[in-house]
Every structure is written in structure tokens, then in C-alpha cells.
Amino acid sequence: MEHQHDRIAELALDWHRAGRGAVLATVVETWGSAPRQAGSQLVIDAGGAIMGSVSGGCVEGAVIVEAREALQDGRPRLLTFGVSDDTAFTVGLACGGTIRILLEPVGAALPEQMLADLVMARASRQPLAYVVNLTSWQRRLISGPPDALEKAAADPLAHPLAGTVAARMRADATGMAEDWFVSIHNPALRMVIVGAVHIAQPLVLMARACGYDVTLIDPRETFGSAARFPDTPILDSWPDEALAALAPDARTAAVTLTHDPKLDDPAIRIALGSDCFYLGCLGSSRTHAKRLERLAAAGVTPAQIARIHAPVGLDIGAKSPAEIAVSIMAQITRVLRKG
Incomplete structure (x- = not known):
């Protein structure tokens, strides 16, 4: 689910075009236990209105003052702040650190068209x-x-x-x-789950906590209900059609959980024909062996089959739905970060 804090570049462009003025403040470097990581952003308008954060509250006041001056002279600025241990404690940190912040007035320092191109690329x-x-x-x-x-x-x-x-x-x-x-x-990470089964419930929550936009696919109305999956997009068309329409890319993880070949197999073939970075399929080793026979008979190549993670999840001895979801999320994270 996208929040305003995820749309800082878009807001900066909107505010600039609306005549409010806009300065992008971006954390470019940190040392020690700095409150926010590199890339964190804040947008400030001429009136001092803000959205986003660069320090969790430690230095925003000083940044706003500098930003309003930058709007007046049109020049970028590099600011360096040391966050003391006492100040850090008030925002929940064990100790202080140092942050370096770049200020860029939109239009004067950061060209409007360049920002518009960035926003367009993010949208696509x-x-x-x-x-x-x-x-x-x-x-x-x-x-x-x-x-x-x-x-x-x-x-x-x-x-x-x-x-x-x-x-x-x-x-x-x-x-x-x-x-x-x-x-x-990078585009937002996405997870597409085929099968609104019991394992999907904790998996949806874990995926969201890890920053994924989650979509569920299940044509069975009893399973894919808003009551069982509140605030989650649910597609009730056939999984292969729904997955193809979502166009999985290199920032997409796909997981099949139905145990029903009529639902899983066609979706698996779509995923294998896409650029998704991860495909995991629920089922025992015996179930997966039968699945591989069906996929091979359908023309899936050995190279494509090698992309499937099955039985899905890391082998941590998981038993409950929540534990299985943990194993799946851990495996997805390992593939994403380590390949």
C-alpha cells in the first residue's frame, strides 16, 4: 500500500507545478547511528509545509530554514548535522550519529523535466x-x-x-x-500469491512488513474473500489470466499455494515465461516430482524448471501456517539479496 511518504518525488513535482515552490532534501551520507538511511527524503514548500523525513525529527527545523533560503537564491546546498546522544535518545536511538543532507530547489537546481522523467519512470x-x-x-x-x-x-x-x-x-x-x-x-517489490489458503494469511502480513505490494489470486470465492484478507487486492479470475495481466517483472515474487494442478500449473507456466525473480511452489517432494512431469509434458524446458523453488521455503522444520510463511519469506529475501 503506497503512502505519501513513498511519493516524495511526485509531491515535489506537484508542488512545484502548483506554484508552491518545492525543495527536495535527501540524505546522501550517514555515519554512526544516524536516524535515517541514505536516500530518505523530505519535500518542503515555500510556506514551510513538509512531507517525509530526513532525521526522525532531529534536524528537520534547520533543514526547513535552509530550504526556504534555497528557494530564494535557487542554489543547492549540502548540509552536515551531528546528532548528539541526548537528541538521538529522544527519537528512539541508542546513540547519535552524523547525517549529510542535499537540498535541491526544483526548477532552479533540479530541472523540472528531469524530475518529471524520474516520476514517469517510477510510475511505469x-x-x-x-x-x-x-x-x-x-x-x-x-x-x-x-x-x-x-x-x-x-x-x-x-x-x-x-x-x-x-x-x-x-x-x-x-x-x-x-x-x-x-x-x-527501483520499482516497488511485488508479491503475487496464487491460492488464498491458510498459509497465505500470515504470508500477506509478512510480505507487507518487508515492503512488498501483495496481490492474491483465487477464483474460489470462499477462499478469496475480503473478510479473510482485509485490505488486500484479490483477483478472482483464473490464475494464469490474472498473472499474465499483472505482467510479472524482475521486482516480482510469485508463490503458488493451491495444491490444485488446474490452478497452479497454468500460473507456473506464466511465471516461468516472465522475468519474476522468484517462483516458489507449495507441495511435498513427491507432489513436486509429479508437477515436474506435467510441466515437462507441457513443453516447459529444463532451464525454466530449474527456476522453481520447491518445496517452497527454506528447510527450517516449519509446521504451522505462520512458520511456513516465515520460511517462504526468508527464502524470497535470500534470493532477492543474494541471488
Whole structure:
């Protein structure tokens, strides 16, 4: 579920175009136990209205003052703040740290069209990076996906940061690369679950807590009800049709849980034909062996079959639905972060 705090770039563009003025404040570097990680953002308008956070409340007041001055002179700024132990304690930290914050007035320092292009790429789920040199103030957008950037990095005409951006996209790691600040804008992670069964209930909650947008697919009305899955999008069409319409990409994890070949198998074939980074299928080793026979008979290649994680989840001896959901979420996280 998207919140306003996830739409800082979009709000900055809206506020600028509405004549309110907008300054983007972005954490570019941290040391110690800093309150917010690199990439955290705050947008400030000419009247001092804000959305977002760069410090959990420690330095926002000073940032707002500097931002309003930046709107007047149109110049970017780099601010460095040390958060004392006493101040850190008031926002729930064990000890203080240091944060470095970039202020960019939209229109004057950060071109409106560049911000609009970034917003458009985010809306269309296109991975990209916004890079800015904190010495020369050069700026540009570098588009993904990581595979293409890695290939482009060998080209002498490619941007020298292409390889760095590819690696940071894979790791979801915004931060400094020498004099450049590299802000990664990956599409939101998605999880598509086929089968609104008992395991899906804790899995939905865990996936949301890990930052995934979750969609359930189940044509069986008794299973896929709003009462059992409140605030969760539920598609009641056949799983293969629903999954194809969702167009799984490299930021999508797919999990099949129905135990019914009529529902699972067609969805599995769609997932295997997509770029989803993870496909996990519920079922015992014996059940999975029979599944593989059916998939092979349907023309699924050995290379595609090798992408399936089954029995789904890490082998942690899980028994209950919640424990199985933990094992699934852990396996998805391992594949995402470690490949």
C-alpha cells in the first residue's frame, strides 16, 4: 500500500507545478547511528509545509530554514548535522550519529523535466538512478535494468557510473560513489500469491512488513474473500489470466499455494515465461516430482524448471501456517539479496 511518504518525488513535482515552490532534501551520507538511511527524503514548500523525513525529527527545523533560503537564491546546498546522544535518545536511538543532507530547489537546481522523467519512470515501473556530482553539480538519470547497464559499462561511451549503478540497483543501495550521490529508484517489490489458503494469511502480513505490494489470486470465492484478507487486492479470475495481466517483472515474487494442478500449473507456466525473480511452489517432494512431469509434458524446458523453488521455503522444520510463511519469506529475501 503506497503512502505519501513513498511519493516524495511526485509531491515535489506537484508542488512545484502548483506554484508552491518545492525543495527536495535527501540524505546522501550517514555515519554512526544516524536516524535515517541514505536516500530518505523530505519535500518542503515555500510556506514551510513538509512531507517525509530526513532525521526522525532531529534536524528537520534547520533543514526547513535552509530550504526556504534555497528557494530564494535557487542554489543547492549540502548540509552536515551531528546528532548528539541526548537528541538521538529522544527519537528512539541508542546513540547519535552524523547525517549529510542535499537540498535541491526544483526548477532552479533540479530541472523540472528531469524530475518529471524520474516520476514517469517510477510510475511505469522502470528502474533508474538519479546521480548528482556533489562537487560539480552535474546531474543525470541513468536507466536500467541492471543487466543492460552491466553490458553497457564495457562501452567506452557509456557513463562511468553504469556498472556502479547496476550493482546498486541489484542491492537496492542508494549512497555515495566517490563524488557522486547515486539515488536508486527501483520499482516497488511485488508479491503475487496464487491460492488464498491458510498459509497465505500470515504470508500477506509478512510480505507487507518487508515492503512488498501483495496481490492474491483465487477464483474460489470462499477462499478469496475480503473478510479473510482485509485490505488486500484479490483477483478472482483464473490464475494464469490474472498473472499474465499483472505482467510479472524482475521486482516480482510469485508463490503458488493451491495444491490444485488446474490452478497452479497454468500460473507456473506464466511465471516461468516472465522475468519474476522468484517462483516458489507449495507441495511435498513427491507432489513436486509429479508437477515436474506435467510441466515437462507441457513443453516447459529444463532451464525454466530449474527456476522453481520447491518445496517452497527454506528447510527450517516449519509446521504451522505462520512458520511456513516465515520460511517462504526468508527464502524470497535470500534470493532477492543474494541471488
